[in-house]
Amino acid sequence: MEKQSTQFKEKIYKTFSYLHANPELSWEEKETTKYIERLLRQSGCHSVKTFDDCTGVIGDIGNFSGDRPIIAIRADMDALYQEVNGVMKANHSCGHDAHMTMVLGVIWKINNNERLKEKIGVRFIFQPAEEVGAGALKLVEKGIVDNVDYLYGIHLRPIQELPHGYASPAIIHGATRSIEFEINGEDAHGARPHLTHNAIEIGTYIINSIHSLYFNPNIPHSVKVTRFLSGGKNTNIIPGKASLAIDMRAQTNQLMEELHKRVIDVIKTAQELFQTNITITNDYGIVAAELSEEAEKIAARAIKNVLGEDKLAQPIVTPGGDDFHFYKVKKPHLKATMIGLGCDLQPGLHHPNMNFNIEALFNGINIFTEILNLHSMED
CATH class of the missing domain: 3.30.70.360 (Alpha-Beta Plaits)
Known part of the structure; x- marks a missing residue:
């Protein structure tokens, strides 16, 4: 397991704390979009794109010439509206604050990796409105994955599915x-x-x-x-x-x-x-998940390299849903998979008092980073 510098860990904790404390509902993620856009510009993305008619932001790093593979990593942004301690409010009880933090952490980890940035192009997708099942479709319409070869997502998993320290290379949503x-x-x-x-x-x-x-x-x-x-x-x-x-x-x-x-x-x-x-x-x-064997295999290799072979879990089959899978269904050329991250999450997803082991953020960051390293080593 790679050790994290104290400065990097503090940056991750600070980012997560901000996102957790400032939840916004589907299609209303205006301040979250501005916050991430600013961080993307500060972090060396050569292209940062927002949209006139919806929230969300895209950042590109690396080589986007025609002969280089383009790898995309997606994080969802929106919170749920639910009663928390007797008050109806926006609340990050599905882990989207963690997903955004992990993807930002990947950007900061690869920013100085010139070899990786020469070998591949990396697109970071911060997508709105997952909770209403509409954000992915909107961004597909925008053409943001038209030139993408591989797409990866991640989702925190309840303790009943995966304990902290384990990860699965695929979530097979229904x-x-x-x-x-x-x-x-x-x-x-x-x-x-x-x-x-x-x-x-x-x-x-x-x-x-x-x-x-x-x-x-x-x-x-x-x-x-x-x-x-x-x-x-x-x-x-x-x-x-x-x-x-x-x-x-x-x-x-x-x-x-x-x-x-x-x-x-x-x-x-x-x-x-x-x-x-x-x-x-x-x-x-x-839509239900459409499996991509190639992406799943690369995710599995990354999990083994980062956490150890004994921490690689089987693909998770769940009746829950995620609009992540619209990307591949609408664009069949994509090789896509969503990683399941064990983090001792309890009492459960969408519970108003959901909590998890925050140290799992670094597992997710390192798995994503290793995925990009593996792609950059391919001929």
Whole structure:
């Protein structure tokens, strides 16, 4: 394990403390963008780019001539909005403050490595709006990975998956999707049920129909209603309106497509059966990971070189999602993988009081740096 200088460690601690203390929500990461942009310019990036219509910032270091491989490293920037000690606020409970800190640390470590910067081009991507599953798609539209050959990300892992000191070369996230819809009927008197269709009964029909759907049991998946709002204070009114949300998970993109189609069919059938308008107000999701064997192998070598062969964990399969995988799905030429970093994180991701071993930041920095070293040694 490489020893870190006291000055470097203090710089990392200071950076993390600032980012942790100044969380910003998806698409609102304006001060975070300014902060990172300033650090990128101070750290020798020959090109730093921000955007007129969204947050986020990109920094380039190294050789971007046509015959050199371009390696990108991505960090997500946004925080969650949740109750913390009785107060609703932005909160970094998913580790994005740590991810940004690690990527900045890589920049500072390679800044004086002239051999590496001659051999490869390195693009540092600080991406907004991961928590709403939209930031990666926006940056893909900007063309930021069009000329990139390899793309790496990282994510802190809960202690139940990986203890501190271990790392995995790939996180195999599943596909996730949410459908929100409104049942738009008319209320009626409780004594006259024939004058309307009860929105609660329509919603119940949809729930029961979803529970009757069957898919390949060998592929992990789930469908469940996560919101059902209907009715008011008066119990003698049959409600004609309701608001529902459905959460869907599938380990493959193919199964998610099938699952999504069947759920939409259930909603359309309910509308026809009950002759009631049902409006889908939101339909959005995140794709499952598409594996890149080449990137995964390089990440595994880097983990072994940095932490030791006994600290290399197997790829992590999780029903959770990350919009990182949009990059490869939208740009199939990319060789991409997301590293799972053990850090004794507990009680869990998205818990308002999430905490982890901050020393793991240096493991992540060193793994990323070794990945770049390995690429720079290739002929």
